[in-house]
Amino acid sequence: MKLGVFLSEYRADSTILQRLSPEKLGIILVGNGVYHAAIKEKGQSSQILDLKANFYALKEDLETRGLDASKLDSRVKPLSYGDLVDLIFNEYEKLIWM
Amino acid sequence: MADVKLAFIVSKPPYKSEVPKLGATHAMAYQTVEILLEEGDTVTPVLCYVGDGVLNCLKGQKAMDIYGITSTETHLKNCLLVDLDVYVCKEDLENFGIQEDQIVDAEDMGAEKKLQVVPFETIKKTVEEAKHVLYF
Numbered sequence: 001m002k003l004g005v006f007l008s009e010y011r012a013d014s015t016i017l018q019r020l021s022p023e024k025l026g027i028i029l030v031g032n033g034v035y036h037a038a039i040k041e042k043g044q045s046s047q048i049l050d051l052k053a054n055f056y057a058l059k060e061d062l063e064t065r066g067l068d069a070s071k072l073d074s075r076v077k078p079l080s081y082g083d084l085v086d087l088i089f090n091e092y093e094k095l096i097w098m
Numbered sequence: 099m100a101d102v103k104l105a106f107i108v109s110k111p112p113y114k115s116e117v118p119k120l121g122a123t124h125a126m127a128y129q130t131v132e133i134l135l136e137e138g139d140t141v142t143p144v145l146c147y148v149g150d151g152v153l154n155c156l157k158g159q160k161a162m163d164i165y166g167i168t169s170t171e172t173h174l175k176n177c178l179l180v181d182l183d184v185y186v187c188k189e190d191l192e193n194f195g196i197q198e199d200q201i202v203d204a205e206d207m208g209a210e211k212k213l214q215v216v217p218f219e220t221i222k223k224t225v226e227e228a229k230h231v232l233y234f
Contacts, residue, residue, distance in 0.1 A: 010111055010150060032114040035153065041193050060164045064113060066156035066171065 002026075004092030007033035007048070012098060014048050025053040026092055028084065029076065030061050037076040038067040049075050058084060099138035104128065105228035106143060107221075108151040112170040113161070118154050121145065121234030122173040125182055144228070145177060146221045148187040151234075152194065155186050155201040155213060175204035178211040185216045185224065 003022040008031035017025065027048065029037050036046035037057040049055060055076040059069045062078065069078040079087065088095055108121035125145040132141055147155055154170045161169035177184055186201060201213050225231050 008114065032111050035111065039153070039194050043195065061113075063158075063160040064164050064169075065111075065153070066158040066160075068158075 002091065002093045004028060004088055004095045006030055006095065006097040007036070009033060009098065010035040012048070014051065016098075017051055017053075024092070025051070026087070027051065027053045027055050028079075028087070029055065029057040034058065034061045034065065034067060037072045037078075038062060045073050049073055056084070056087065099140075101140045101142055102230075103224075103228045104141060104143040105225050105231045106145045106234065107225070107231060108145070108147050108154060108234045109149040110234065111150045111153040112159075117234050118151060119170050119173055121151075121232070122154075122170070122177055124232060124234075126173075126177055126180060128182075129180060144183045144185060144224050146185040146187070146224060147190075148218070148221060149190055152186055152190045152196065155191075156196065157200060157202045171202050174202045174213070175207055175209065178202075178204040178209040178213070179207055181211050184211075184213050185221055186213050187221055188215050188217050190218075191215060 001022040002024040004026040005017060006028050010032045034057045036048045056079045057072060057076050059078045059080050062069045072078060106121050106125040108118045110118045112118050122145060125143045128141045128143040157171060159169040159171040161167050198215055203212055
């Protein structure tokens, strides 16, 4: 299964993602989920980013929050809304929202 | 004559819901409340950002450009313009690695007041001294 997951919370329980273990996992950080890509706590990146997945963060939601899309964790690719539409139509068979 | 102290505590990050922005809106509304008080009575509000709430205080928010909504940054600037005391927890800013020059100011709008980065102990004392604590 090629699974795309929208993650819109900063304090999220990611254990279900580890258990699903899809053949391809994309985590799309939107809303407050974008803090996973841009903020470190005590110098440590979000543990979500340790999952085996492709990570994306919506530029519009980063900029809304005063976060710089050019300074994300290197594992995360910033996306525009247009890029996001292409991604969900072309790369993933199923999408869930967390 | 009495002074009623109010503490507005915001602990949630901005935009996912209206709640954190309402903290600032309610704190600003103290001026309206004073109209209803007895002569000489006053209300002293303090707006405090703690935990994930300190993320509300990042400058450069483009909510109006992108989503057409007033940014939390603009809300905070309005708080400073009405001389509200706004405390931001020092320890929580440090936890996120946010420097003081990354947080909102309202110099461009002519406000002299600034966000005050304070230790959590100061916020705790504010809560202890407040007659009412409102949590957002």
